Structures are given as structure tokens and as C-alpha cells.
Amino acid sequence: MPSALRLHLAGTFAFLYLPIIVLMVLSLNKAGLPTAWGGVSFEWYGKLLANDKVLSAARNSFVVAVFATLISTVIGTMLAFGVVRAKPSAARDALLFAPMIIPDIVLAIALLSFFTLIKFKLGLHSIVLAHVVFNIAFVCAVVRARLQSFDWSLVEVSRDLGASASTTFLRVTFPLVLPSIIAAALLAFTLSIDEFIIAYFTAGAGQSSTTLPMQIYAMIRFGVTPEINAMATIIMFVSFLLVLLAQRLNRNRIPGM
Amino acid sequence: MRDRNWLLVAPGVLWLLGLMVVPCLLIFLLAFFERGTYGGIDWNAPTFENLRRAADPLYLTIFWDSARIALLAAVLALLIGYPAAYAISKAQEKYQTALLFLAMLPFWTNYLIRTYAWIVLLNPAGLINTQLMHLGLVKEPLPLLYNEFAVVLGLVYNYTPFVILAVYSSLQRMDPSLPEASRDLGAGAWTTFFRITLPLTAAGVAAGAVFVFVLSIGNFITPDLLGGGKLQMVGNLIYDQFLTARDWPFGATLSGLLIAIMMLLLFAQAVAANRAGGRHA
Numbered sequence: 005m006p007s008a009l010r011l012h013l014a015g016t017f018a019f020l021y022l023p024i025i026v027l028m029v030l031s032l033n034k035a036g037l038p039t040a041w042g043g044v045s046f047e048w049y050g051k052l053l054a055n056d057k058v059l060s061a062a063r064n065s066f067v068v069a070v071f072a073t074l075i076s077t078v079i080g081t082m083l084a085f086g087v088v089r090a091k092p093s094a095a096r097d098a099l100l101f102a103p104m105i106i107p108d109i110v111l112a113i114a115l116l117s118f119f120t121l122i123k124f125k126l127g128l129h130s131i132v133l134a135h136v137v138f139n140i141a142f143v144c145a146v147v148r149a150r151l152q153s154f155d156w157s158l159v160e161v162s163r164d165l166g167a168s169a170s171t172t173f174l175r176v177t178f179p180l181v182l183p184s185i186i187a188a189a190l191l192a193f194t195l196s197i198d199e200f201i202i203a204y205f206t207a208g209a210g211q212s213s214t215t216l217p218m219q220i221y222a223m224i225r226f227g228v229t230p231e232i233n234a235m236a237t238i239i240m241f242v243s244f245l246l247v248l249l250a251q252r253l254n255r256n257r258i259p260g261m
Numbered sequence: 262m263r264d265r266n267w268l269l270v271a272p273g274v275l276w277l278l279g280l281m282v283v284p285c286l287l288i289f290l291l292a293f294f295e296r297g298t299y300g301g302i303d304w305n306a307p308t309f310e311n312l313r314r315a316a317d318p319l320y321l322t323i324f325w326d327s328a329r330i331a332l333l334a335a336v337l338a339l340l341i342g343y344p345a346a347y348a349i350s351k352a353q354e355k356y357q358t359a360l361l362f363l364a365m366l367p368f369w370t371n372y373l374i375r376t377y378a379w380i381v382l383l384n385p386a387g388l389i390n391t392q393l394m395h396l397g398l399v400k401e402p403l404p405l406l407y408n409e410f411a412v413v414l415g416l417v418y419n420y421t422p423f424v425i426l427a428v429y430s431s432l433q434r435m436d437p438s439l440p441e442a443s444r445d446l447g448a449g450a451w452t453t454f455f456r457i458t459l460p461l462t463a464a465g466v467a468a469g470a471v472f473v474f475v476l477s478i479g480n481f482i483t484p485d486l487l488g489g490g491k492l493q494m495v496g497n498l499i500y501d502q503f504l505t506a507r508d509w510p511f512g513a514t515l516s517g518l519l520i521a522i523m524m525l526l527l528f529a530q531a532v533a534a535n536r537a538g539g540r541h542a
Contacts, residue, residue, distance in 0.1 A: 013348035013360075016341055016425075019418070020367050023378035026388060030381065079273045086269030096270075099277055105472070105527065106281070107479025109496045110516045113503050114284035117291060117513065137280050140273050191369070198371040201481060205503070217373055224377050224486060228384065236374040243370040251362055 024240060031233035048234040058235065060211065061219035068128055068203070068215060069196040072135035077189040079136070080143025087144065088151045103141040111137065112205035119206065126208030131215065134206045135199060139192040146191065146254065150184035187254035190246045198243065285520060291513035302510060311514035320498070324518070327494040330409065331477035334416035335470045341417065342424030342469060347458075349425070350432040361429055368422045376486050379415050380406060383487075407489030415483040420476055424469035431465025432458075464534045471530045475523050495519055 031049070035042025052058060087096070103111070115134050119126060158180070162172040200217035207213040216239075223232050292311050297303040314320070349360045367375060382388050385402035393399045405411060439461065443453040459466075477483075481496035488494070495515060502512030 009344060009348040009351065012344045016345040016421070017363065019341070020364065020421070023375070023382055023418070024367065024370075027374070027378050027381060079276060082269040083273030086266050086273075089266055090270065096274070099274065099282070103277065103281060105475055105523070106285075107476070107496065107519060107523070109479055109481045109499050110285070110288070110519055111281065113499060113509075113512060113516055114288045115280065116503065117509060118280075118284035118287050121287065133280060136276060140276060144273065194369055198369075200371075200373055217371060220371070220373050220377075224373065224380070228377075228381055228387075232377060233381070236371070236377065239374060240370045244366060247366060247369045 027233050028237045028240070031230065031237040033230065048230040049238075052231050052234045052238075055231070057211065057214075058216075058219055061214045061216045064128060064212075064214060065197050065216040068131050068135065069193050071132045072139055072196040073189050073193040075132070076136045076139030076143050076192050077185065080140045080188065080192075081147050081185050083140065083144045084147035084151055088148060100141055100144055103138040104145075108199075108201040112202045115202065116205045126206060127213045128207070130206045130208070131203045131213070134202045135196045138199075138202075139196060142195060143185075143188040143192050146188035147181065147184055150181055150254070154181065183253040187250035190250040190253075194243050194246045194250075198239075288513045288520070289517050291510050292517045294510050296508045296510055311511050314511060315514050315518060320515070323493050323498055324495060326492075327478045327496075330413060330416070330494065331474045333413050334420065334477045335473040337413065337417045338421045338424045338473045339466060339470055342421045343428050343466065345421075346425045346428035346432060346465075349429055361426070364425045365422050368419075372419065372482060373486075375419055376415055376482055379411065379418065379487060383411055383414075406487065407491055409488070409492055411487040412484050412492055412494075415487040416473070416477045416480065419483070420473040423472045423476075427469035427472065428462060428465040431462040431468075435461045467530050467533050471526050475526060478522065479519050 032044050032046070033042055034045035034047060083100075087100070090096075111134070115130075118124075119130055124130065154177075158176055159172055162176045163169070167175065198217060200215075200221060203215045204218055204221070207215065207218065220232065220235065223229065223235075291302060293307050293309070295303050295306060295308055295310060345364065349357055349364070352360055380387070383405040384390070385404075385406070387406070389405060390399075390402040394402065435458070440453050440457050443457045444450070448456065478494070479496050480494060481500050484492050484494040484497050485500075488497075495518075499512050499515050499519070502508050502515065506512075
């Protein structure tokens with residue numbers, strides 16, 4: 005590789021990671037502000053964990069992400085199995101691609117209008133319904149990519165050796181695809197727990213359905229605080245861990261990895 | 262098995278139809294009605310008033326500004342992302358996956374937090390300004406935050422990983438013997454790049470650029486947090502119509518226009534990709 009190219013790559017990584025690293029370092033700064041270094045301290049993490057609003061928002065986010073992940077993993081996996089065996093269809097592919105590219109704000113207001121029109125009560129459950137929309141698309145894409153590189157002759161061998169269709173699925177196909185399904189679920193969970201705008205519009209009023217990103221947004225609008233740095237650091241570590249795990253389970257097959 | 266395939270596909274397709282397609286169609290419908298006296302929608306009087314209002318120079322300027330900022334973000338993301346993707350594709354085989362993974366990793370963390378990081382860096386008492394003043398390079402803090410510069414920077418920061426991914430996958434699909442042949446026939450490195458490699462990866466460039474443009478033009482968080490309310494983009498305008506002005510039909514009209522722009526671009530990109538695919542197949 006020419007050295008200029010190498011330098012550019014290093015610069016790009018610096019650009020991508022320096023802001024994140026600065027946040028992480030500042031979260032440990034006893035002085036709290038970036039202007040002075042007051043020594044290493046976990047004080048801000050303690051303050052954060054004593055903040056009831058943050059804790060209840062984190063709990064809400066967790067509940068939403070768990071349900072959205074379970075539903076979208078089941079539906080998205082079924083969809084992937086169905087789609088790889090069906091005839092190619094441009095309309096269907098467009099439908100599956102749309103949730104990834106549609107501006108969040110558009111899906112958010114469309115769902116708010118829709119829920120309001122049919123007089124559907126808003127709350128954590130309506131956020132789950134909304135998050136499943138984009139999660140289905142991601143889960144389906146990950147599992148579908150796995151199935152496209154799947155060696156279907158294994159299934160034929162199993163059938164030739166006398167196993168029934170259901171036994172073959174349970175003993176051959178499913179175990180081989182399972183790591184990708186788990187990876188897809190981890191990514192869906194990450195996307196759901198981080199999603200802000202759609203949740204903001206479909207949550208309805210009140211602290212009882214405030215999710216963590218909504219709480220973060222409120223805090224950021226209020227100003228830069230060391231508490232946000234601490235929270236950002238925790239959230240980034242959790243996301244990195246989940247994505248790293250997903251990648252180990254599903255080498256080379258995750259869109260974006 | 263085959264005839265029961267629809268049972269597998271049905272739940273997902275129905276979910277997307279019911280909670281994405283129908284709500285989006287509702288948006289198009291709402292655009293042709295007016296706000297009721299007490300908020301809500303007056304279903305009795307269909308009208309073209311919203312469309313006429315959207316064509317007002319005030320709103321056209323916001324659309325134009327959003328498109329200009331989105332285009333700038335797409336071009337800058339390409340200028341950073343293309344060489345980075347090219348560098349990754351030239352790295353040793355065993356490191357490529359890890360490098361691509363590292364480039365995409367920030368995308369998987371919270372968008373609000375990634376944007377907030379730039380507030381920490383750019384604000385008048387932030388890291389960059391305090392260091393510049395500490396070094397005596399500037400006397401007063403530079404106005405880095407709450408302007409167009411900050412918004413474009415935020416968009417480029419958040420979306421460059423997409424460009425890297427899109428360009429890298431098109432570089433992977435390219436037949437490596439083609440640039441080699443060009444070099445063997447005596448073309449220089451730059452000529453080979455501009456005449457062979459770049460045209461062969463046009464589909465990746467188009468996909469990355471359209472992605473950045475579409476995600477930027479409808480963005481709400483970045484102009485809101487890094488533009489500081491001084492800079493309005495279509496996303497903020499839609500937000501205001503729904504949550505502040507409570508004029509849902511007009512907000513729906515603006516969203517409908519945004520969807521129309523998005524579909525047009527995706528269609529153009531699909532046509533371009535098909536053509537490129539056909540030519541080089």
C-alpha cells in the first residue's frame with residue numbers, strides 16, 4: 005500500500021474514533037469539564053447511577069428492545085427463509101430495503117398519524133410495534149445473506165439418508181443458521197435500544213414511556229455535563245460488545261462488517 | 262414445502278405493509294386536507310392549499326438549503342470514504358475484515374451520542390477551542406458550533422462509514438486483473454485509477470452518495486443539535502409542524518415531498534447500477 009493511502013486510512017480512523025475517545029476520557033475527569041484535568045474519578049458514574057430518571061428510562065429501553073428483538077427475529081428469520089426460496093421480486097426487495105433508507109422522521113410522523121387516526125393508545129408497546137418495522141429488515145438481510153451462502157446439498161444428503169423434512173430442518177439447517185440468527189438478534193437489539201426519533205414520536209406523553217435516547221436528548225439539550233459523558237461511555241461499551249459478539253458469531257456476513 | 266412458502270413470508274410482509282406502507286400512504290392522503298380548527302384534521306374539505314404553501318419561497322429555500330448541505334456532506338464523505346475503502350482493499354487479506362469492521366463500528370453506537378461528542382469538541386469552551394487558545398493560536402474562541410460547518414461535519418462524521426462499506430464491496434466485486442492489465446499495458450497508476458478502477462466502482466460510489474444524501478436531507482438530530490436552531494432543514498421543519506405548530510397536514514405534505522425526492526434518487530441509482538452491471542457483466 006502506498007504510504008499516502010496508509011496515512012489517509014489512519015487519518016480516517018482518527019476522525020472516526022477521536023471524538024468517541026475524548027468522551028470516554030472526559031467521563032473519567034474529576035473536574036468534569038474539558039478545560040482542566042482534575043484526576044481520574046468514577047464520581048460521574050456514581051451520580052449517573054443514582055439518577056432515577058436515567059434508570060427508569062434505561063429500564064424502558066431494555067423492555068422495548070427485548071420485545072422488538074424477539075418479535076423481529078422470529079418474523080425476520082421466517083421472512084429470510086421464505087424469500088430465498090421464492091421467485092425473485094423487485095417489489096418485494098424494495099419493500100424489504102425501504103425501512104433501512106426511509107428518513108426516521110418520516111416513518112415517525114407516518115406512524116404517529118396512523119396510530120392517532122385509528123385511536124391506538126401510545127406507550128411502550130407502540131414503540132415496540134414501530135421498532136419491529138426496521139428490525140425486520142435488518143434481521144432478514146443478515147439471515148438471508150447467510151442462507152445465500154448455505155450449502156443446500158447438506159439438506160439433500162439428510163433427506164436422501166431418510167430424515168424427514170422437519171427432522172432435517174431441526175437437526176441440519178437450523179443449527180447451521182442459528183449463529184447468524186443470534187447475530188441478527190444482537191444487532192436488532194442494538195438498533196432498538198439506540199433508536200431515538202421514532203420512539204420519541206410514538207411514545208406518547210409522560211415519563212412512564214421515556215426511553216434512554218429520549219432522556220439523553222433532553223439532557224444534551226440542557227447542556228454538556230460530565231454525567232452525559234459517563235452515560236455515553238457505558239452505552240458505547242455495551243453497543244461495541246454486542247456488535248463484536250454478533251460479528252464473531254457471523255463472520256463476514258453482516259451487512260456493514 | 263414450496264407451496265407453503267407464503268406462510269413464511271406473510272407475517273413480515275404484512276407487518277411492513279401495515280406499519281410502513283399504509284402509514285406512508287396516509288401521509289400522502291393527509292397532504293390534501295387542512296388542519297381542523299382545534300388541531301386534528303378537517304376531513305370535509307380536500308384542498309391543494311398545502312402543496313401551494315410548500316412552493317412558497319420560504320419553504321423552497323429550506324428544501325434548497327437542505328439539498329445543498331446534503332450534497333456537500335455526500336461529496337465530502339466520498340472524498341474521505343473512497344480512499345479509505347481503497348486502502349482497506351489494498352491491505353493484507355487477513356486484516357481487511359477487521360479494518361472494515363473497525364470502520365463500521367461507530368455506526369452501531371447511538372447517533373445522539375456520536376453527535377453530542379462534536380458539541381463537546383466544538384463548543385466555545387470545548388476541547389478544540391480551549392487547546393487553540395492555550396497554544397496561543399487564537400485569542401478568542403472560534404465559532405465552530407451552531408452553524409453550517411458543524412452540521413456538515415456532523416453528517417460527514419456519521420455517514421462516512423456507509424461510503425466506506427459501499428465502495429469497499431464494489432471494489433471487492435471488481436475483477437482485479439483489469440487494473441493489472443492496464444498497468445501491464447503501460448498506463449500510469451493515476452490513469453489506471455481514473456480510467457479503470459473508478460468507472461468500475463461507479464455503482465458503489467452512487468450507492469454511498471445516495472445513502473448519505475438521503476439520510477442527510479431528512480436529518481433532524483444533526484441540524485437540531487449542531488445547528489443550534491439557527492439552521493433549519495426539512496427534517497426540523499417537519500418536526501416543528503407536527504410537535505410545535507400542530508399543522509399535521511402541512512407536515513405531511515413536506516414529508517411526502519421528501520419521500521418523493523428519496524424514491525426518485527433511489528430509482529436513478531438502481532437504473533445506474535443496472536446499466537453499470539450490464540456493461541461490465
